Amino acid sequence: xxxxxxxxxxxxxxxxxxxxxxxxxxxxxxxxxxxxxxxxxxxxxxxxxxxxxxxxxxxxxxxxxxxxxxxxxxxxxxxxxxxxxxxxxxxxxxxxxxxxxxxxxxxxxxxxxxxxxxxxxxxxxxxxxxxxxxxxxxxxxxxxx
Amino acid sequence: xxxxxxxxxxxxxxxxxxxxxxxxxxxxxxxxxxxxxxxxxxxxxxxxxxxxxxxxxxxxxxxxxxxxxxxxxxxxxxxxxxxxxxxxxxxxxxxxxxxxxxxxxxxxxxxxxxxxxxxxxxxxxxxxxxxxxxxxxxxxxxxxxxxxxxxxxxxxxx
Numbered sequence: 239x240x241x242x243x244x245x246x247x248x249x250x251x252x253x254x255x256x257x258x259x260x261x262x263x264x265x266x267x268x269x270x271x272x273x274x275x276x277x278x279x280x281x282x283x284x285x286x287x288x289x290x291x292x293x294x295x296x297x298x299x300x301x302x303x304x305x306x307x308x309x310x311x312x313x314x315x316x317x318x319x320x321x322x323x324x325x326x327x328x329x330x331x332x333x334x335x336x337x338x339x340x341x342x343x344x345x346x347x348x349x350x351x352x353x354x355x356x357x358x359x360x361x362x363x364x365x366x367x368x369x370x371x372x373x374x375x376x377x378x379x380x381x382x383x
Numbered sequence: 384x385x386x387x388x389x390x391x392x393x394x395x396x397x398x399x400x401x402x403x404x405x406x407x408x409x410x411x412x413x414x415x416x417x418x419x420x421x422x423x424x425x426x427x428x429x430x431x432x433x434x435x436x437x438x439x440x441x442x443x444x445x446x447x448x449x450x451x452x453x454x455x456x457x458x459x460x461x462x463x464x465x466x467x468x469x470x471x472x473x474x475x476x477x478x479x480x481x482x483x484x485x486x487x488x489x490x491x492x493x494x495x496x497x498x499x500x501x502x503x504x505x506x507x508x509x510x511x512x513x514x515x516x517x518x519x520x521x522x523x524x525x526x527x528x529x530x531x532x533x534x535x536x537x538x539x540x541x
Contacts, residue, residue: 271480272473273455280459318501346484347491367399367481 254378255287262288263381264309268299268327269316269343274368278314278343281373296322300330303338312381313340315360317351325355332359341380343368388490388537389413389520392439395485396524396533403478404454404526411523411530419513423532424448425467426505426512427479431487433497437517437537439486441479445506447529448475454528467506476502482533 255263265287269275279289290306293299296319303313313331317324324342331338342355342363352363361380364372393410401408425448427441443451448467452474456464464471479502487499512519512534519536 271477272470273477276456276459276461276470345480346488366484367402 255282255285262286263311264288264290264306265377266291266293266299266302266306266310266313268293268296268302268313268319268324270294270319271316274316274343274366277368278373281368281370282377285374287377295319296324296327296330299324299327300334303331304334307335311339312377313338314343314364314377315340316343317348317355318345325351325358328355328360329358339380339383341377386413386520387493388435389522389533389535391486391489391493392482392533392535393522395482395489396441396522396531399478399481399485400451400524400526400531403481404451404528406454406527409525411525413520413522415518415520417518419511420519422505422510422512423530424506424508424510425475426510427475427502428505429479429483429502430500431497431537432500434495434540435490435497435537436540437535438514439479439483440512440519440532440534440536441475441482442532442534444529447526447531450528451475451478451526451531472504476504 257263265282267275267278267289275292283289291302293302315324315328328340331340340360342352342360344352344363344365346365361383362376364376397408397410423442424445425443428438430438445467449464449471452471453464455474461470483499514536517536517538519534522533524531
């Protein structure tokens with residue numbers, strides 16, 4: 239999906255998915271919607287990030303994180319998912335790795351769960367519908383913390 | 384059913400459909416149905432329960448669903464879709480999520496508190512929907528890809 243914000247402006251190209259040493263930031267996308275997974279992946283890869291894995295629910299997300307650790311820089315975590323929700327998965331990831339960089343992806347109207355996630359240790363959050371600018375800004379902000 | 388319940392859905396649908404299809408959207412006349420009515424072939428349904436209860440239905444033909452999903456997927460480096468496959472259904476589901484999410488935030492701000500069910504997609508021919516005890520208000524949206532009907536049946540919980 240291309241929204242107005244999807245066309246990067248050449249003048250403000252400070253955004254980049256590449257670290258100072260030239261290697262890409264490695265991302266794990268956890269979302270039960272194939273559409274949203276594709277959308278996040280497309281936005282991030284177009285800026286040089288590398289999607290190292292995707293997971294369709296929280297349980298799978300935690301497993302992937304443990305497998306990939308420490309070769310993972312950031313996780314995008316949907317909140318509402320089957321089997322294990324994103325807040326529980328976040329908790330489990332933080333239990334495993336206190337330094338984990340997790341960005342929550344929330345539907346509108348889930349402020350309470352977003353607050354809870356931030357208290358548990360999520361670095362940032364993005365409210366759907368997603369747009370390119372918002373996704374890149376929030377993910378880079380959380381990586382720079 | 385009070386018209387104020389449907390307005391947030393219509394406003395959200397108008398804005399979001401315009402954004403995802405990057406085309407013109409024309410809002411048709413609102414009408415009311417209290418008996419069973421035909422469904423166009425692809426229906427995304429989301430239930431509501433809380434201070435108010437009922438359901439929201441986005442209703443369109445299979446052809447429109449494929450075209451709208453294709454527009455949403457444009458620029459995302461996926462195979463163009465020609466039928467309503469998994470990716471097509473995921474796209475229409477997300478469309479329903481976006482519209483109800485935005486509408487529900489508006490209703491929450493007006494003081495109505497309720498929860499949503501995850502969306503489900505029905506596909507088939509000659510389908511009908513009957514809401515016993517709740518009137519449905521329908522607003523058709525005309526897009527370049529075809530017509531999408533925003534069909535909302537909500538009542539206050541006693």
